Amino acid sequence: MTAAITIKTTNQTELIDITGQTERVLKEKGIQDGLCCIFVPHTTAGITINEGADPGVQTDILAVLNEVIPFRFPYRHAEGNSPAHIKASIMGSSVKVIVESGKFLLGTWQSIFFCEFDGPRTRKVYVKVIGT
Amino acid sequence: MTAAITIKTTNQTELIDITGQTERVLKEKGIQDGLCCIFVPHTTAGITINEGADPGVQTDILAVLNEVIPFRFPYRHAEGNSPAHIKASIMGSSVKVIVESGKFLLGTWQSIFFCEFDGPRTRKVYVKVIGT
Amino acid sequence: MTAAITIKTTNQTELIDITGQTERVLKEKGIQDGLCCIFVPHTTAGITINEGADPGVQTDILAVLNEVIPFRFPYRHAEGNSPAHIKASIMGSSVKVIVESGKFLLGTWQSIFFCEFDGPRTRKVYVKVIGT
Numbered sequence: 001m002t003a004a005i006t007i008k009t010t011n012q013t014e015l016i017d018i019t020g021q022t023e024r025v026l027k028e029k030g031i032q033d034g035l036c037c038i039f040v041p042h043t044t045a046g047i048t049i050n051e052g053a054d055p056g057v058q059t060d061i062l063a064v065l066n067e068v069i070p071f072r073f074p075y076r077h078a079e080g081n082s083p084a085h086i087k088a089s090i091m092g093s094s095v096k097v098i099v100e101s102g103k104f105l106l107g108t109w110q111s112i113f114f115c116e117f118d119g120p121r122t123r124k125v126y127v128k129v130i131g132t
Numbered sequence: 133m134t135a136a137i138t139i140k141t142t143n144q145t146e147l148i149d150i151t152g153q154t155e156r157v158l159k160e161k162g163i164q165d166g167l168c169c170i171f172v173p174h175t176t177a178g179i180t181i182n183e184g185a186d187p188g189v190q191t192d193i194l195a196v197l198n199e200v201i202p203f204r205f206p207y208r209h210a211e212g213n214s215p216a217h218i219k220a221s222i223m224g225s226s227v228k229v230i231v232e233s234g235k236f237l238l239g240t241w242q243s244i245f246f247c248e249f250d251g252p253r254t255r256k257v258y259v260k261v262i263g264t
Numbered sequence: 265m266t267a268a269i270t271i272k273t274t275n276q277t278e279l280i281d282i283t284g285q286t287e288r289v290l291k292e293k294g295i296q297d298g299l300c301c302i303f304v305p306h307t308t309a310g311i312t313i314n315e316g317a318d319p320g321v322q323t324d325i326l327a328v329l330n331e332v333i334p335f336r337f338p339y340r341h342a343e344g345n346s347p348a349h350i351k352a353s354i355m356g357s358s359v360k361v362i363v364e365s366g367k368f369l370l371g372t373w374q375s376i377f378f379c380e381f382d383g384p385r386t387r388k389v390y391v392k393v394i395g396t
Contacts, residue, residue, distance in 0.1 A: 001165075002230050002237060033265075035301055035394055037167055037228050041239030043183040049357040050349055051307040056340035057349050063339075064350050068200060068332060075195075076188035085182055085189050086196050093181040093242075094228050096301050096358050098266050098392045105266060105390060107305030110357075126237060128230045130167055130264055132394055133297075134362050134369060169299055169360050173371030175315040200332060207327075208320035217314055217321050218328050225313040225374075226360050258369060260362045262299055262396055 003028070003127045009119035013066060013087075015048075015058040016114045018125060023104055025127040032102045034131040039094040041126060044084035044118035046091030052111025065090070084118035091115050099129060135160070135259045141251035145198060145219075147180075147190040148246045150257060155236055157259040164234045166263040171226040173258060176216035176250035178223030184243025197222070216250035223247045231261060267292070267391045273383035277330060277351075279312075279322040280378045282389060287368055289391040296366045298395040303358040305390060308348035308382035310355030316375025329354070348382035355379045363393060 003025040007016060022038055040047045051057040065087050075082040095112060098105040106112075114125060135157040139148060154170055172179045183189040197219050207214040227244060230237040238244075246257060267289040271280060286302055304311045315321040329351050339346040359376060362369040370376075378389060 002232055035167075035299075035392060037230060039228070039230055039237070041237070041242060043181075043189075043239065043241045048353040049307075050353050054341055054343075056342065057307075057346065059340045060337075060346040061350050061353055064333060064337065064346075067337075069196060073192075073196065073199075076191045077186055078188065079186075082189065082192040082196075086193050089180040089182050089193055090222060090354060092224060092227075092356060096228065096303070096360065098301060098303055098390055100266055105303070105305070107307065107388075109307045110305060124239075126230055128167060130262060130394060134364055167299075169362060171360070171362055171369070173369070173374060175313075175321075175371065175373045201328060205324075205328065205331075208323045209318055210320065211318075214321065214324040214328075218325050221312040221314050221325055222354060224356060224359075228360065256371075258362055260299060262394060 005125045007114050007123045009116040009121055012119055013062050014116040014119055017052055017111045018114050019112045022112055022127050026129060029129050031099060031129045031131045034099045034129055036097045036099050037094055037128045039126040041124055044081050044088055045123055046088040046115040047095050048091045048113050048115055049095050049110050050113060051109045053109055081118045087117040137257045139246050139255045141248040141253055144251055145194050146248040146251060149184055149243045150246050151243045154244055154259050161261050163231060163261045163263045166231045166261055168229045168231050169226055169260045171258040173256055176213050176220055177255055178220040178247040179227050180223045180245050180247055181227050181242050182245060183241045185241055213250045219249045269389045271378050271387045273380040273385055276383055277326050278380040278383060281316055281375045282378050283375045286376055286391050293393050295363060295393045295395045298363045298393055300361045300363050301358055301392045303390040305388055308345050308352055309387055310352040310379040311359050312355045312377050312379055313359050313374050314377060315373045317373055345382045351381040
Protein backbone atom coordinates (compact mmCIF):
# COMPACT_ATOMS: atom_id res chain seq x y z
CA MET A 1 0.00 0.00 0.00
CA THR A 2 0.93 3.62 -0.51
CA ALA A 3 1.70 5.73 2.54
CA ALA A 4 0.65 9.39 2.80
CA ILE A 5 2.50 12.10 4.68
CA THR A 6 0.93 15.44 5.66
CA ILE A 7 2.94 18.67 5.45
CA LYS A 8 1.90 22.10 6.68
CA THR A 9 3.65 24.90 4.83
CA THR A 10 3.96 28.41 6.26
CA ASN A 11 5.14 30.60 3.37
CA GLN A 12 4.13 31.32 -0.23
CA THR A 13 7.29 29.67 -1.55
CA GLU A 14 9.27 27.35 0.68
CA LEU A 15 11.48 24.24 0.63
CA ILE A 16 10.80 21.73 3.43
CA ASP A 17 13.15 18.84 4.23
CA ILE A 18 11.04 15.64 4.30
CA THR A 19 13.91 13.10 4.31
CA GLY A 20 13.22 11.94 7.87
CA GLN A 21 9.45 11.58 7.41
CA THR A 22 9.79 9.59 4.18
CA GLU A 23 12.55 7.37 5.55
CA ARG A 24 10.29 6.52 8.49
CA VAL A 25 7.72 5.15 6.01
CA LEU A 26 10.44 2.99 4.49
CA LYS A 27 11.28 1.51 7.88
CA GLU A 28 7.59 0.76 8.60
CA LYS A 29 7.32 -1.09 5.28
CA GLY A 30 10.37 -3.18 6.18
CA ILE A 31 11.56 -3.31 2.56
CA GLN A 32 15.32 -3.89 2.43
CA ASP A 33 16.10 -3.49 -1.25
CA GLY A 34 14.28 -1.72 -4.06
CA LEU A 35 13.14 1.65 -5.35
CA CYS A 36 11.12 4.35 -3.58
CA CYS A 37 8.89 6.82 -5.41
CA ILE A 38 7.92 9.98 -3.51
CA PHE A 39 5.03 11.64 -5.33
CA VAL A 40 3.38 15.06 -4.88
CA PRO A 41 -0.37 14.98 -5.77
CA HIS A 42 -0.56 18.79 -6.17
CA THR A 43 -0.14 21.08 -9.20
CA THR A 44 1.35 24.12 -7.46
CA ALA A 45 4.00 22.22 -5.47
CA GLY A 46 6.92 20.04 -6.51
CA ILE A 47 9.71 17.92 -5.07
CA THR A 48 13.49 17.92 -5.46
CA ILE A 49 16.69 16.50 -3.99
CA ASN A 50 19.39 19.00 -3.06
CA GLU A 51 21.76 20.10 -0.29
CA GLY A 52 20.35 19.89 3.21
CA ALA A 53 23.32 21.18 5.23
CA ASP A 54 23.22 24.95 4.52
CA PRO A 55 19.70 26.51 4.47
CA GLY A 56 21.22 29.17 2.18
CA VAL A 57 20.99 26.69 -0.70
CA GLN A 58 17.21 26.42 -0.27
CA THR A 59 16.94 30.23 -0.11
CA ASP A 60 18.99 30.57 -3.31
CA ILE A 61 17.01 27.94 -5.25
CA LEU A 62 13.75 29.73 -4.39
CA ALA A 63 15.17 33.21 -5.03
CA VAL A 64 16.32 32.34 -8.55
CA LEU A 65 13.13 30.43 -9.45
CA ASN A 66 11.07 33.40 -8.21
CA GLU A 67 13.26 35.72 -10.32
CA VAL A 68 13.32 33.67 -13.54
CA ILE A 69 9.62 32.67 -13.51
CA PRO A 70 7.90 36.08 -13.42
CA PHE A 71 5.16 36.81 -10.87
CA ARG A 72 3.89 39.49 -13.29
CA PHE A 73 3.17 38.32 -16.82
CA PRO A 74 0.09 38.33 -19.10
CA TYR A 75 -1.09 35.04 -17.55
CA ARG A 76 -4.36 33.48 -18.79
CA HIS A 77 -5.11 31.34 -15.73
CA ALA A 78 -7.46 33.50 -13.64
CA GLU A 79 -6.49 32.12 -10.22
CA GLY A 80 -3.24 34.11 -10.26
CA ASN A 81 -1.01 31.19 -9.31
CA SER A 82 0.42 30.34 -12.75
CA PRO A 83 4.02 30.94 -11.57
CA ALA A 84 3.44 28.16 -9.00
CA HIS A 85 2.15 25.75 -11.68
CA ILE A 86 5.21 26.48 -13.85
CA LYS A 87 7.71 25.98 -11.01
CA ALA A 88 5.95 22.71 -10.07
CA SER A 89 6.59 21.35 -13.58
CA ILE A 90 10.21 22.56 -13.59
CA MET A 91 11.01 20.82 -10.27
CA GLY A 92 8.85 17.78 -11.08
CA SER A 93 6.08 15.82 -9.37
CA SER A 94 8.21 12.97 -8.00
CA VAL A 95 11.69 11.84 -7.00
CA LYS A 96 12.99 8.28 -7.03
CA VAL A 97 15.44 7.03 -4.40
CA ILE A 98 17.25 3.68 -4.39
CA VAL A 99 16.67 1.56 -1.24
CA GLU A 100 19.57 -0.53 0.05
CA SER A 101 19.78 -2.39 3.38
CA GLY A 102 16.49 -0.79 4.42
CA LYS A 103 17.80 2.77 3.93
CA PHE A 104 17.77 5.49 1.25
CA LEU A 105 20.96 5.41 -0.82
CA LEU A 106 21.47 9.20 -0.81
CA GLY A 107 24.68 11.16 -1.25
CA THR A 108 26.36 12.76 1.80
CA TRP A 109 24.82 16.21 1.19
CA GLN A 110 21.47 15.14 -0.25
CA SER A 111 18.10 15.78 1.37
CA ILE A 112 14.60 15.39 -0.10
CA PHE A 113 12.69 18.68 -0.27
CA PHE A 114 8.98 19.33 -0.67
CA CYS A 115 8.70 22.52 -2.77
CA GLU A 116 5.79 24.77 -1.85
CA PHE A 117 5.09 27.37 -4.56
CA ASP A 118 1.58 28.55 -3.60
CA GLY A 119 1.37 28.39 0.17
CA PRO A 120 0.76 28.43 2.94
CA ARG A 121 -1.33 25.25 2.64
CA THR A 122 -1.76 21.77 4.07
CA ARG A 123 -0.20 19.35 1.59
CA LYS A 124 0.21 15.61 1.07
CA VAL A 125 3.04 13.45 -0.26
CA TYR A 126 2.67 9.80 -1.29
CA VAL A 127 5.44 7.28 -0.63
CA LYS A 128 5.52 4.02 -2.60
CA VAL A 129 8.25 1.39 -2.22
CA ILE A 130 8.84 -1.36 -4.80
CA GLY A 131 10.96 -4.24 -3.54
CA THR A 132 13.22 -6.34 -5.77
CA MET B 133 5.73 -5.82 -22.19
CA THR B 134 5.88 -2.10 -22.87
CA ALA B 135 2.89 -0.43 -24.53
CA ALA B 136 3.29 2.38 -27.07
CA ILE B 137 0.85 5.23 -27.63
CA THR B 138 0.83 7.41 -30.76
CA ILE B 139 0.21 11.15 -30.50
CA LYS B 140 -0.30 13.59 -33.38
CA THR B 141 0.60 17.14 -32.42
CA THR B 142 -0.68 20.16 -34.34
CA ASN B 143 1.40 23.12 -33.12
CA GLN B 144 5.08 24.00 -32.68
CA THR B 145 4.72 24.02 -28.90
CA GLU B 146 1.75 22.34 -27.28
CA LEU B 147 0.66 20.45 -24.14
CA ILE B 148 -1.58 17.43 -24.78
CA ASP B 149 -3.49 15.65 -22.00
CA ILE B 150 -2.67 11.91 -22.29
CA THR B 151 -4.11 10.79 -18.93
CA GLY B 152 -6.99 8.84 -20.50
CA GLN B 153 -4.83 7.07 -23.10
CA THR B 154 -2.19 6.00 -20.58
CA GLU B 155 -4.76 4.87 -18.00
CA ARG B 156 -6.36 2.68 -20.71
CA VAL B 157 -3.00 0.85 -21.04
CA LEU B 158 -3.00 0.31 -17.29
CA LYS B 159 -6.44 -1.31 -17.44
CA GLU B 160 -5.39 -3.59 -20.33
CA LYS B 161 -2.39 -4.77 -18.28
CA GLY B 162 -4.66 -5.58 -15.36
CA ILE B 163 -2.03 -4.56 -12.79
CA GLN B 164 -3.68 -3.54 -9.52
CA ASP B 165 -0.77 -2.24 -7.50
CA GLY B 166 2.63 -0.88 -8.51
CA LEU B 167 4.40 1.93 -10.32
CA CYS B 168 3.88 3.21 -13.86
CA CYS B 169 6.62 4.87 -15.91
CA ILE B 170 5.49 6.96 -18.89
CA PHE B 171 8.52 7.61 -21.11
CA VAL B 172 9.00 9.94 -24.11
CA PRO B 173 11.53 8.51 -26.65
CA HIS B 174 12.11 11.92 -28.30
CA THR B 175 14.66 14.67 -27.67
CA THR B 176 12.52 17.70 -28.58
CA ALA B 177 9.47 16.72 -26.52
CA GLY B 178 8.96 16.14 -22.80
CA ILE B 179 6.31 15.10 -20.29
CA THR B 180 4.90 16.68 -17.16
CA ILE B 181 2.06 16.43 -14.64
CA ASN B 182 0.06 19.61 -14.01
CA GLU B 183 -3.46 21.05 -13.83
CA GLY B 184 -5.91 19.67 -16.38
CA ALA B 185 -9.03 21.68 -15.47
CA ASP B 186 -8.23 25.14 -16.88
CA PRO B 187 -6.49 25.14 -20.32
CA GLY B 188 -5.09 28.54 -19.32
CA VAL B 189 -2.52 26.72 -17.15
CA GLN B 190 -1.16 24.89 -20.21
CA THR B 191 -1.04 28.16 -22.16
CA ASP B 192 0.85 29.86 -19.32
CA ILE B 193 3.41 27.05 -18.89
CA LEU B 194 4.23 27.18 -22.61
CA ALA B 195 4.24 31.00 -22.75
CA VAL B 196 6.79 31.31 -19.93
CA LEU B 197 9.01 28.46 -21.22
CA ASN B 198 8.98 30.08 -24.68
CA GLU B 199 9.89 33.42 -23.07
CA VAL B 200 12.65 32.18 -20.72
CA ILE B 201 14.32 29.79 -23.23
CA PRO B 202 15.16 32.14 -26.12
CA PHE B 203 14.19 31.23 -29.69
CA ARG B 204 17.01 33.54 -30.83
CA PHE B 205 20.43 32.84 -29.35
CA PRO B 206 23.88 32.01 -30.81
CA TYR B 207 22.96 28.30 -30.95
CA ARG B 208 25.52 25.82 -32.30
CA HIS B 209 23.09 23.04 -33.27
CA ALA B 210 22.40 23.66 -36.98
CA GLU B 211 18.89 22.20 -37.08
CA GLY B 212 17.48 25.31 -35.40
CA ASN B 213 15.50 23.42 -32.74
CA SER B 214 17.84 23.85 -29.77
CA PRO B 215 15.15 25.62 -27.70
CA ALA B 216 13.04 22.43 -28.06
CA HIS B 217 15.93 20.25 -26.84
CA ILE B 218 16.46 22.52 -23.82
CA LYS B 219 12.76 22.57 -22.85
CA ALA B 220 12.64 18.76 -23.21
CA SER B 221 15.40 18.43 -20.59
CA ILE B 222 13.77 20.98 -18.27
CA MET B 223 10.41 19.15 -18.30
CA GLY B 224 12.02 15.69 -18.32
CA SER B 225 11.72 12.51 -20.39
CA SER B 226 9.42 10.56 -18.05
CA VAL B 227 6.88 10.77 -15.24
CA LYS B 228 6.18 8.11 -12.64
CA VAL B 229 2.69 7.51 -11.28
CA ILE B 230 1.70 5.23 -8.39
CA VAL B 231 -0.87 2.53 -9.28
CA GLU B 232 -3.44 1.60 -6.64
CA SER B 233 -6.56 -0.59 -7.08
CA GLY B 234 -5.89 -0.64 -10.83
CA LYS B 235 -5.92 3.16 -11.15
CA PHE B 236 -3.46 6.06 -11.21
CA LEU B 237 -3.11 7.65 -7.77
CA LEU B 238 -3.22 11.25 -9.04
CA GLY B 239 -4.28 14.39 -7.18
CA THR B 240 -7.70 15.94 -7.89
CA TRP B 241 -6.34 18.53 -10.36
CA GLN B 242 -3.53 16.47 -11.89
CA SER B 243 -3.37 15.39 -15.54
CA ILE B 244 -0.45 13.91 -17.48
CA PHE B 245 0.70 16.13 -20.37
CA PHE B 246 2.81 15.28 -23.39
CA CYS B 247 4.91 18.40 -24.10
CA GLU B 248 5.51 19.09 -27.79
CA PHE B 249 8.33 21.60 -28.32
CA ASP B 250 9.17 21.08 -32.01
CA GLY B 251 5.92 20.19 -33.74
CA PRO B 252 3.75 19.48 -35.43
CA ARG B 253 4.88 15.83 -35.54
CA THR B 254 3.71 12.29 -34.96
CA ARG B 255 5.08 11.18 -31.60
CA LYS B 256 5.24 8.10 -29.40
CA VAL B 257 5.03 7.54 -25.66
CA TYR B 258 5.98 4.29 -23.90
CA VAL B 259 4.03 3.02 -20.90
CA LYS B 260 5.60 0.49 -18.55
CA VAL B 261 3.92 -0.84 -15.40
CA ILE B 262 5.83 -2.61 -12.62
CA GLY B 263 3.61 -4.56 -10.24
CA THR B 264 4.46 -5.16 -6.59
CA MET C 265 22.54 -4.78 -5.58
CA THR C 266 23.18 -1.26 -6.81
CA ALA C 267 26.09 -0.66 -9.20
CA ALA C 268 28.23 2.48 -9.02
CA ILE C 269 29.96 4.14 -11.96
CA THR C 270 32.80 6.65 -11.58
CA ILE C 271 33.00 9.72 -13.83
CA LYS C 272 35.86 12.21 -14.07
CA THR C 273 34.70 15.59 -15.32
CA THR C 274 37.11 18.12 -16.84
CA ASN C 275 35.16 21.40 -17.03
CA GLN C 276 33.08 23.59 -14.71
CA THR C 277 29.90 22.79 -16.64
CA GLU C 278 29.79 19.80 -18.93
CA LEU C 279 27.47 17.11 -20.30
CA ILE C 280 28.99 13.61 -20.47
CA ASP C 281 27.35 10.74 -22.38
CA ILE C 282 27.11 7.76 -19.97
CA THR C 283 24.76 5.58 -22.06
CA GLY C 284 27.42 2.94 -22.79
CA GLN C 285 28.66 2.70 -19.19
CA THR C 286 25.17 2.35 -17.74
CA GLU C 287 24.06 -0.16 -20.38
CA ARG C 288 27.10 -2.29 -19.51
CA VAL C 289 25.77 -2.51 -15.92
CA LEU C 290 22.45 -3.67 -17.29
CA LYS C 291 24.13 -6.50 -19.21
CA GLU C 292 26.11 -7.60 -16.14
CA LYS C 293 22.86 -7.81 -14.13
CA GLY C 294 21.31 -9.97 -16.84
CA ILE C 295 17.85 -8.45 -16.31
CA GLN C 296 15.75 -8.80 -19.49
CA ASP C 297 12.67 -6.80 -18.64
CA GLY C 298 12.02 -4.03 -16.13
CA LEU C 299 12.88 -0.48 -15.17
CA CYS C 300 16.31 1.10 -14.62
CA CYS C 301 16.89 4.06 -12.31
CA ILE C 302 20.13 6.00 -12.83
CA PHE C 303 20.70 8.21 -9.79
CA VAL C 304 23.20 11.02 -9.13
CA PRO C 305 24.22 11.21 -5.42
CA HIS C 306 25.53 14.81 -5.75
CA THR C 307 23.87 18.20 -5.23
CA THR C 308 25.77 20.21 -7.85
CA ALA C 309 25.34 17.73 -10.70
CA GLY C 310 22.28 16.33 -12.45
CA ILE C 311 21.26 13.89 -15.16
CA THR C 312 19.20 14.19 -18.33
CA ILE C 313 18.28 12.37 -21.54
CA ASN C 314 18.77 14.30 -24.79
CA GLU C 315 20.29 14.14 -28.26
CA GLY C 316 23.65 12.37 -28.50
CA ALA C 317 24.36 12.75 -32.22
CA ASP C 318 25.36 16.43 -32.50
CA PRO C 319 27.59 17.73 -29.65
CA GLY C 320 26.16 21.17 -30.47
CA VAL C 321 22.99 20.21 -28.58
CA GLN C 322 25.00 19.65 -25.38
CA THR C 323 26.77 22.99 -25.89
CA ASP C 324 23.44 24.77 -26.38
CA ILE C 325 21.77 23.19 -23.32
CA LEU C 326 24.69 24.32 -21.13
CA ALA C 327 24.92 27.77 -22.74
CA VAL C 328 21.26 28.58 -22.08
CA LEU C 329 21.27 27.14 -18.53
CA ASN C 330 24.41 29.19 -17.77
CA GLU C 331 22.66 32.28 -19.20
CA VAL C 332 19.27 31.86 -17.50
CA ILE C 333 20.62 30.84 -14.06
CA PRO C 334 22.86 33.80 -13.19
CA PHE C 335 26.44 33.22 -11.99
CA ARG C 336 26.20 36.65 -10.31
CA PHE C 337 23.29 37.13 -7.94
CA PRO C 338 22.95 38.04 -4.22
CA TYR C 339 23.36 34.36 -3.27
CA ARG C 340 23.28 33.41 0.44
CA HIS C 341 25.18 30.10 0.16
CA ALA C 342 28.79 31.04 0.95
CA GLU C 343 30.47 28.34 -1.15
CA GLY C 344 29.74 30.26 -4.34
CA ASN C 345 28.26 27.28 -6.20
CA SER C 346 24.56 28.09 -5.84
CA PRO C 347 24.05 28.23 -9.64
CA ALA C 348 25.23 24.60 -9.75
CA HIS C 349 22.73 23.58 -7.03
CA ILE C 350 19.88 25.28 -8.92
CA LYS C 351 20.77 23.66 -12.27
CA ALA C 352 21.01 20.26 -10.53
CA SER C 353 17.40 20.61 -9.34
CA ILE C 354 16.20 21.82 -12.76
CA MET C 355 17.72 18.82 -14.58
CA GLY C 356 16.88 16.38 -11.78
CA SER C 357 18.72 13.77 -9.72
CA SER C 358 17.66 10.68 -11.68
CA VAL C 359 16.37 9.35 -14.98
CA LYS C 360 14.31 6.20 -15.50
CA VAL C 361 14.72 4.02 -18.57
CA ILE C 362 12.54 1.06 -19.58
CA VAL C 363 14.44 -2.24 -20.04
CA GLU C 364 13.27 -4.61 -22.79
CA SER C 365 15.04 -7.73 -24.10
CA GLY C 366 18.04 -6.84 -21.92
CA LYS C 367 18.47 -3.39 -23.50
CA PHE C 368 17.47 0.23 -22.82
CA LEU C 369 14.33 1.18 -24.72
CA LEU C 370 15.63 4.59 -25.83
CA GLY C 371 14.58 6.66 -28.85
CA THR C 372 16.84 6.79 -31.92
CA TRP C 373 18.48 10.10 -30.92
CA GLN C 374 18.46 9.67 -27.14
CA SER C 375 21.57 9.42 -24.97
CA ILE C 376 21.88 9.60 -21.18
CA PHE C 377 23.97 12.56 -20.00
CA PHE C 378 25.64 13.19 -16.67
CA CYS C 379 25.39 16.97 -16.08
CA GLU C 380 28.40 18.49 -14.31
CA PHE C 381 27.63 21.98 -12.98
CA ASP C 382 30.49 22.50 -10.49
CA GLY C 383 33.50 20.70 -11.91
CA PRO C 384 35.98 19.50 -12.58
CA ARG C 385 35.43 16.70 -10.03
CA THR C 386 35.35 12.93 -9.64
CA ARG C 387 31.69 11.90 -9.53
CA LYS C 388 29.58 8.80 -8.99
CA VAL C 389 26.35 7.56 -10.53
CA TYR C 390 24.23 4.70 -9.11
CA VAL C 391 22.46 2.24 -11.39
CA LYS C 392 19.55 0.18 -10.04
CA VAL C 393 17.51 -2.25 -12.15
CA ILE C 394 14.10 -3.57 -11.06
CA GLY C 395 12.95 -6.65 -12.97
CA THR C 396 9.31 -7.47 -13.63
